[in-house]
Amino acid sequence: MRDRLLETPSQTAGPYVHIGTAPQSIGRPPLINQPGPVIESNTGEAIVIEGTVLDGAGAPVRDAMLEIWQADGLGRIGEFGLFGRTVADFSSGLFRFQSVRPGAHAQGHAPHVALLIFARGINIHLHTRIYFPQDLEAMEQDSDMKRLEPEARETLIAREAGRNEAGLPVYRFDIRLQGAGETVFFDI
Amino acid sequence: MTTDFYRRDRAQHPAPYAPGYKSTVLRAPFRPLHALEQTALDKTGPALGHAPLGPLDHDLIRNAATTGDALGERIYVFGRVLDENGRPVPNALIEVWQANAAGRYAHVRDGYLAPLDPNFSGCGRCVSDADGRYLFRTIKPGPYPWPNNGSDWRPAHIHLSIFGEAFAQRLITQLYFEGDPLIPLCPIVNTIADKSAVDRLVARLDLRNQEPFDCLAYRFDIVLRGRRQTHFENRPEGL
Ligand SMILES: [Fe+3]
Helix, strand or coil: CCCCCCCCCCCCCCCCCHHHCCCCCCCCCCCCCCCCCCCCCCCEEEEEEEEEECCCCEEEEECCCEEEECCCCCCCCCCHHEEEEEEEECCCCCEEEEECCCCCCCCCCEEEEEEEECCCCCCCCCEEEEEEEEHHHHCCCCCCHHHHCHHHHHHCCCEEEEEECCCCCEEECCEECCCCCCCEEEEC | CCCEECCCCHHHHHCCCCCCCHHHHHHHCCCCEEECCCCCCCCCCCHHHHHCCCCCCCCCCCCCCCCCCCCEEEEEEEEEEEECCCCCCCCCCEEEEEEECCCCCCCCCCCCCCCCCCCEEEEEEECCCCCCCEEEEEECCCCCEEEEEEEEEEEEEEEEEEEECCHHHCCEEEEEEECCCCCHHCHHHCCCCHHHHHHCCEEEEEEEHEEECCCEEEECCCCCCCCCCCCCCCCCCCC
């Protein structure tokens, strides 16, 4: 006999997720204390993370909403943890965060960003991680990364993609929902 | 170190690939999810429910009003946010969005012919109190058609996004209204195989909590993932 309550079931965020989670993206005034794509922190190197969510036919998912949660540049979480939210561009599907490169938050774990993906047609959000190419050595020691096949591991490592107009390093992280090169999604 | 959350019971959730809802066909991963141990990062989360909200954020009847109240059937939606252990989750941030009484979203991409309401944006937020209680005031949204198998119709629903204390508890869902004949016909509802799970997405009419001569009330409790218990801990009361 189960002595616990059952978690409320998920339902898709649908195509109008912007109304409730990112009103500025549809030309409405932002709400106070509403998280956005730019995370201010002076604890590490400021970076840009950008990419596209691609469906099984290779088409950009232009109604995606994405959230990140990460340690700050010093590896601190909890009250120092950094949260950001963004939505895909309505025409190109490109999403973009500005953040800092995270420090390692625990022994045996390479620095990474936790990433959630919500969209129409995604019935329960997808959870993945973004690792950075500078941390290859730490990834060798990372118990989670070690359990993945090399090609699966590859889907979690952002690619250096030059600098933006403001001189910030840009990391490219594309997400393939289905099929060839499918991103690894986690049950955590 | 904080204890782990129970694993998500995926049988309580919709199947990712559910061809009756066509948008899932190209968006559901083919490969199974990769199970991981929870790290400290997964077991913490942003304290969004501790930051002040706008004074009308919880009142969708007034928060976008220009010439008067939003049109439609005036309702409270209220309930408690609990975890799987039956404990209240305080300071949970609940963000909601919905169509207006005619079934039209105030969104650049909604082209449904039903009229917009100049006094309604369909965007609201509230935070649960120390007992996990939350409340917002709105109008009952209308059903609307959408292209799926020809013109399918969504039952009246409100979208909810919930942040508990940890990223592992993150949840986005939709609530439906008791007695709506469109619920069992909806391809999105039917991505959930277990009918008793669907039933837990249905808000119940609660006349005792109405505002007389003003506003009906619907009760909807939300359950987020809970942390594993040790054997030494007493069972919570009132389950
Ligand atoms: Fe909807």
